[in-house]
Amino acid sequence: MKFNFDQSPDRRGTESVKWDLYPGTLPLWVADMDFKVAPAIQQALQRRLEHGVFGYELVPDSYFEATGRWFARRHGWEGISKENLIPTTGVIAAYSAALKATTQPGDKVLVMTPCYNAFFPAIEHNKCEQLDCPLSYNEKQYIIDWDLLEQKAAQAKVLLLCNPHNPVGRVWTREELLLTAGICQRNNVFVISDEIHCELTYPGHDYTPWATLPEEFVQNSVSCISPTKAFNIAGIQIANLFAANPQVYKKMLEALHKNQCADINVFGATALKAAYNEGEEWLDQLRDYLFHNARTVACFLEDELPEVNVLPLEGTYLMWIDCRKALKPNEPLEGFSERFAKHLQETVQLTLSPGSIYGKAGEGFMRVNIACPRSRLLDGMQRFIVGFESYKNNA
Numbered sequence: 001m002k003f004n005f006d007q008s009p010d011r012r013g014t015e016s017v018k019w020d021l022y023p024g025t026l027p028l029w030v031a032d033m034d035f036k037v038a039p040a041i042q043q044a045l046q047r048r049l050e051h052g053v054f055g056y057e058l059v060p061d062s063y064f065e066a067t068g069r070w071f072a073r074r075h076g077w078e079g080i081s082k083e084n085l086i087p088t089t090g091v092i093a094a095y096s097a098a099l100k101a102t103t104q105p106g107d108k109v110l111v112m113t114p115c116y117n118a119f120f121p122a123i124e125h126n127k128c129e130q131l132d133c134p135l136s137y138n139e140k141q142y143i144i145d146w147d148l149l150e151q152k153a154a155q156a157k158v159l160l161l162c163n164p165h166n167p168v169g170r171v172w173t174r175e176e177l178l179l180t181a182g183i184c185q186r187n188n189v190f191v192i193s194d195e196i197h198c199e200l201t202y203p204g205h206d207y208t209p210w211a212t213l214p215e216e217f218v219q220n221s222v223s224c225i226s227p228t229k230a231f232n233i234a235g236i237q238i239a240n241l242f243a244a245n246p247q248v249y250k251k252m253l254e255a256l257h258k259n260q261c262a263d264i265n266v267f268g269a270t271a272l273k274a275a276y277n278e279g280e281e282w283l284d285q286l287r288d289y290l291f292h293n294a295r296t297v298a299c300f301l302e303d304e305l306p307e308v309n310v311l312p313l314e315g316t317y318l319m320w321i322d323c324r325k326a327l328k329p330n331e332p333l334e335g336f337s338e339r340f341a342k343h344l345q346e347t348v349q350l351t352l353s354p355g356s357i358y359g360k361a362g363e364g365f366m367r368v369n370i371a372c373p374r375s376r377l378l379d380g381m382q383r384f385i386v387g388f389e390s391y392k393n394n395a
């Protein structure tokens with residue numbers, strides 16, 4: 001391997017959310033990676049820094065071209081251009097503005113729970129009502145409950161989709177997206193597809209951009225994309241809102257301006273262009289490394305702690321673990337994830353994300369961020385086993 005993912009800089013004391021919010025614990029929680037960025041990104045930022053002036057900037061054509069080329073080449077998504085892509089400060093900003101543009105107070109927004117926790121405040125801040133369509137869990141895998149989706153879609157204005165899905169690690173297939181699109185179309189539901197995790201998929205699971213579905217479905221949708229997760233530049237805060245339909249594009253631009261998040265920071269375009277133009281080899285090696293991290297966790301826990309169910313990771317670097325077998329006799333499920341997370345922090349100094357923050361359907365589960373050197377991840381898993389046993393046996 002040309003890039004060494006076994007090494008990572010010490011992030012403690014750098015004001016890192018992941019490392020410095022719960023000091024003294026091993027943080028396998030918030031979704032950023034411990035790896036240094038691709039050298040090409042660091043070099044491009046260094047060159048930009050050298051200039052020494054950081055006033056307001058235009059977004060150059062080369063920004064749109066780099067994004068368009070990347071998605072066409074890697075994902076078969078043709079046609080991204082300056083006319084349909086709006087740069088913004090983040091994916092949360094993008095879907096929040098999209099919600100503002102497509103809903104009225106009181107409208108219902110459909111989410112497939114457990115789902116990314118920052119969907120919930122965006123729905124609330126737009127004065128909409130959250131309508132859960134829990135994914136169906138068959139102890140092995142999560143799938144969409146089609147009857148339930150049809151039923152819920154009849155009441156909803158918008159579907160806020162996560163493709164690939166955080167936290168359950170599913171990469172929706174084209175067939176699943178087509179069925180979803182059909183249901184939304186029949187019920188006149190607008191689709192906002194959050195595709196921030198799209199680059200991080202593993203063998204046998206390809207990301208299908210919502211925008212590559214048949215035109216009739218794409219017209220009534222927007223997609224939120226960004227290189228930040230895959231290239232570990234989330235703190236630079238750069239993302240794009242894609243709208244194929246010119247009327248939708250206009251509404252989105254207005255909403256982004258109303259929310260005052262249509263201007264990007266001076267390092268955003270530089271980082272995005274370096275990632276998409278020069279980051280491909282790094283990304284492919286990262287994907288390989290993360291795939292092996294995921295296998296390591298799955299095999300290790302299967303051998304050492306068969307009581308937990310580790311969901312197969314199709315995409316993202318966030319693993320989803322069913323921990324309900326740690327429940328003590330007569331212990332209620334409600335509140336378990338939080339109690340277990342606290343116990344892990346206090347007894348084995350490990351920070352994981354409690355599943356319940358992703359909605360009621362996530363209760364009993366924990367989310368583990370595997371984007372760190374393998375030895376650190378194994379340390380985390382050893383702590384997890386000790387914490388699991390002590391929680392369970394400490395009646």
Ligand SMILES: Cc1ncc(COP(=O)(O)O)c(C=O)c1O
Pocket residue numbers: 031089090091092093116162166194196197226228234237238239
């Ligand atoms: C599904 C999803 N959407 C959006 C975000 C955050 O995006 P941003 O930092 O660009 O606002 C995350 C971060 O973890 C995420 O998992």
